[in-house]
């Protein structure tokens with residue numbers, strides 16, 4: 001057990017990022033308090049504070065391994081609770097223009113499929129096993145409070161009083177803002193008369209409609225899930241059908257840039273019938289719905305550049321969506337949050353013997369997390385800018401990057417090694433710089449020469465791996 005760096009740490013938000021952050025802090029503080037404005041269910045139920053949890057939530061392999069490293073035994077608990085093991089690239093039928101389906105191959109590892117409330121419930125249970133962690137529900141944090149008057153540090157939070165009572169002040173050595181929107185951090189910076197962080201925004205207007213079905217007895221046996229990819233720029237419609245706990249399927253239908261799927265079950269079935277392929281419409285034809293349709297519109301991805309700020313309050317760390325909200329269709333948010341939490345834990349570990357372990361901590365954290373944000377951000381941005389309607393600054397040379405991505409996808413269809421690497425990048429197991437690895441480049445060149453691939457007709461970009 002390492003020596004404690006401080007007496008008390010507070011995490012605001014018991015979503016996936018807050019729970020992961022608490023897992024990172026638990027060995028380094030005498031007490032860790034996790035506060036959420038919601039009541040926290042005693043089972044895998046959705047709750048008001050995370051409306052997105054009613055929609056399909058893919059846990060990428062990079063995220064699953066990060067949660068496993070924060071909570072050893074997490075994966076076994078997930079499976080015990082009903083998560084469905086999925087052989088990577090074998091058990092999901094991926095349908096994209098030109099490939100119906102994309103070659104299904106065993107890439108050598110399992111992913112796990114479950115509802116977001118189940119994933120959160122399992123992490124919550126794992127965290128609650130730690131004696132020095134307190135999970136406080138129905139606790140709305142009104143503000144993060146400055147320490148002293150010179151505007152360089154925070155030292156407490158202000159908790160809304162219950163039943164109209166007085167606000168409560170809770171002090172801490174470290175406060176992690178995992179409240180999703182990051183409004184608390186931005187308000188803190190403003191109250192200290194500091195500048196707001198620069199932001200990069202990508203407007204995608206992606207609309208979800210989701211329902212859960214019991215898996216019918218006559219469900220196809222050659223896949224466990226189906227991903228019908230959007231076909232940009234012609235169509236931003238796509239769908240993901242995945243198995244979840246309790247012998248159920250969760251189906252999220254989506255449309256980009258104003259193509260909004262309907263909010264009723266008949267409409268949902270009709271929209272499924274208009275997808276490029278009939279696989280999903282056929283699968284749900286006789287399936288009994290277990291929920292009504294839930295809807296969500298995701299307007300824009302937002303990356304806050306805290307790493308570029310000249311100064312940042314000591315004692316405060318924003319993490320998860322509070323730093324970067326990704327277009328959800330690539331399934332990255334929970335995984336990036338868990339990887340950021342691992343980085344926070346590893347930085348704290350290096351400071352165990354430091355005379356002042358909190359000196360420069362936010363800056364060290366912001367610098368280190370860029371490597372886990374860069375890959376998913378770039379992966380999403382390249383695919384998002386395949387639509388001319390996408391708002392934001394187009395990455396330089398995007399047309400060539402899109403052509404390269406299509407060529408790489410074609411090679412991945414033909415070659416298992418290339419397929420594996422592209423999936424490893426999309427699953428956040430490897431950075432995009434792996435595409436510059438000399439062995440990989442040589443393999444691509446050989447394959448391209450063999451096929452004498454001079455030019456190929458443009459084909460669409462694709463999301464989930």
Ligand SMILES: Cc1cc2nc3c(=O)[nH]c(=O)nc-3n(C[C@H](O)[C@H](O)[C@H](O)COP(=O)(O)OP(=O)(O)OC[C@H]3O[C@@H](n4cnc5c(N)ncnc54)[C@H](O)[C@@H]3O)c2cc1C
Pocket residue numbers: 012013014015016017018035036037038048049050052055056057058059060139140141142178179180181208296298319320321322328329330331332333334335337
């Ligand atoms: C439609 C949709 C689909 C998605 N699909 C995927 C997917 O397939 N895979 C994936 O990895 N990610 C997905 N995501 C993203 C994912 O939900 C988030 O990135 C991830 O949950 C991390 O979020 P978070 O914990 O930072 O914030 P949140 O999940 O928003 O949690 C924030 C928590 O803070 C609490 N809170 C907020 N303010 C306060 C306050 N003032 N006081 C106390 N508590 C407060 C809230 O109640 C909530 O519990 C999806 C998102 C959307 C919108």
